[in-house]
Amino acid sequence: YDELPAAVVDKAKLLVLDHVGCMIAGSTSRGARQLTPYLARTDSGGPSTVFGTPQRFHPANAAHANGHSASMLSLDDSYVLFGHPGNSIIPAALAVAEEVDSSGKALIAAIVGGYEMSLRLGTAMRATEDHNRKVNGLATWQIFGACTAASLLHRFSAGQIADAYGLTPMHAPLPFGRKFMSRPICFLKNNYGWANKGAITAVDLIREGFH
Template sequence: MELSRQLARYSLELSYEDLPEEVVSFTKLCILDYFGSAISGSDKKPVQMVSELVNEMGGHEQAKLFTGGKSSAINAALVNGAASHVMELDDIHKGSIIHAATVVIPAALAIAEWKELSGKELITAVVAGYEVCFRIGEAVSPSHYYYWHNTATCGTFGAVTAAGKLLGLSEDELVNALGNAGSQAAGLWEFIVDGAMTKQLHTGKAAMNGTMAALLAQKGFTGPKKILEGDRGFFNAMSEEHDVSRITENLGQEFKILENSFKIHASCRHTHHAVDLLIDIFKEQHPALEDIESVEVDSYQVALNITDDADPQTEYAAKFSLQFCSALALLNGRASLEDFNGDKLWDEGVRSLIKKVNVQVDPAIDGSYPKQWGAAVSVLLKDGEKIHKQTDFPKGDPENAVTPEELLEKFMGMATKLPTQQRQALAESLMDLESTENISDLMAAL
């Protein structure tokens, strides 16, 4: 049986009643976290550009835009996918290297609102979408990740799965939809060199393309049946090494959404391990800049591929600089949304400390990636004292989990565009999402 058919059959057969209470509760946290990021990112320049384009092009008012107003379901997936990724605080799955919320949830929300579906149906579709894109991401990682942005490429499969399930596609239709979603899977890392706005286009288009592929399949539009394993399919074309067994291993016996991680620092996830450790050192010893001789950061090769930048020139580039984030954490004891601004970017103290930060690959840490996103830091003081710390799991990983209360606090801090009472009411609705009869009522709260 084709891999797409196995994933389609699993996704369509999955029901809300199949979901353990733990999975339902965790999925609601993923959706809450998405809403915080999307609300917070809705007024950022790249997102506003996408929203302006959508409004200029027009579209039937089917689903709410986080930037305001309504448009077609496809346009809503595009805008809302872009909005939730720009803050660099959306969720992440280690094994697949995918920020699933920013591609799966906007596609699911757009269809669920348009078709006036329930919270239970939305939750189930999100679980299925995460399951599919995580498995595909695991199959091609880490080789795929060097050139390709997994969230954009593999995430497209999650978006089409969630949208297709909510549309009630047949098995054949969802196989077609997966094929056409895979044919649209794209997203190259080259944007990181000059800090271009492309990353927001990646997630918006992944959500949009998945939604479009599902809607076309509903009309009978066919797609390749072996888009994953075919000779000229996704695996062979876009990865040097792939493990087909990851697609079906324990499929239906586990819920991979429970492996999802949450971010608490407003930077690339590949910086979080070092940031955690250096914040701990700040809290314990408060080393002064003039007392620091050097900072060593050991990590895995992929972290350096993405974040080895000793001279970031923009606020966004700073989020992808392991050197900047390390210096920021050690001097300020945090790396929050408020810390990535023009003042901090050119702060003399941070810039001075960046010159003392050396990043390198540790073979042992590299060998554990991507199961573990680890790091070790050593801060050498001028008096000869050496402070060393190491972690295998950044804060927010399941092995180093945040609490629901911490995620609620994060949401309240990110959704400040809404009045406090409105924020609290929205959070309560999301935490009781299974009781929502019509997703359009939930979206009206925006």
């Protein structure tokens, strides 16, 4: 945190506020009202806030619900080349931060790390326009941003982070962009919620001794 430029810290704080607003607003949408009750039936309770509701879930399920809600109105941040990067970083970071009772500085550092990983990887994996017309997806690679944020909040070693990166793609959604374009629209939308959940699941498995 102490090595981050002040402008980066300020931007990260603004992005957190923006996403909390998107989560609360999106929690009233049809898509969120379909998903959150399902998650509640599969969750026995936990430390992490489900924004827009009085509920608390396990971090993986809270991040799933919050990431889904944040994308519903398409008001979350966007990147000039592709997608909405913060939606697969900030929900995971907030959910895990509550679990570990993180400091604000550690939370911001983890979020910045998530953006760094997600956007660099997304840029490197950017397909040709011809390929994108045939098949594309966003949460597939964005899951690594959530993994990075969760790993940093759990204070993983470099080796543990590498192992988490190895397990994370096993939980990544397949490219599904054509489904998103179908009508009537699928209310899973970009499926960023699952990217958050899959990343936290991978990180939790590392904590249990997987590698």
